[in-house]
Amino acid sequence: MRRLCLLLVVLVSVPAWPVLAHADSYANKLSQCLIRATTPADQKTVVRWAFATMALDPDVASMAAVSPAQREAINQKAGDVVTNLLAGACSQPVQQALMFEGPGAARTAFEAWARWAITGIAEEPHVMQGAGALLQYLDIGKLMSLMPLQGFPPASGAR
16 A cells, blocks of 8 residues: 555656657556556546546636535545556556656556546537537637638648
């Protein structure tokens, strides 16, 4: 338990170390493991945790009511998900990322996983409909003035 707390503190607080950008990096392998090992229920837990956490921002706090008991429960569930992924399903990739690329690699992989987990909410039909409501407030005339008069350049590689 103490080692896991230390790992989480390192993942969150240590400035990112340079991570090799090649496709087979340990950070990439770890993020792929995290994604593969995350169940749909886990993903929902992460989305709920992200929402509850973002609701703490003073600019949006008045728009969401998350009670302290709800926050505690979602923190506990999200903590279980992260613990199970890092210390269970993906323990070997975590160890390799830390050993060969340092804490920054583990942090990078964890951030990529979190972005992936949260992105799923954008595909939910109610969310898509709500996002589409923005279109009625766009000034199409102003946006059209940004279009090049000659049309778009050909796609790279097109002849």
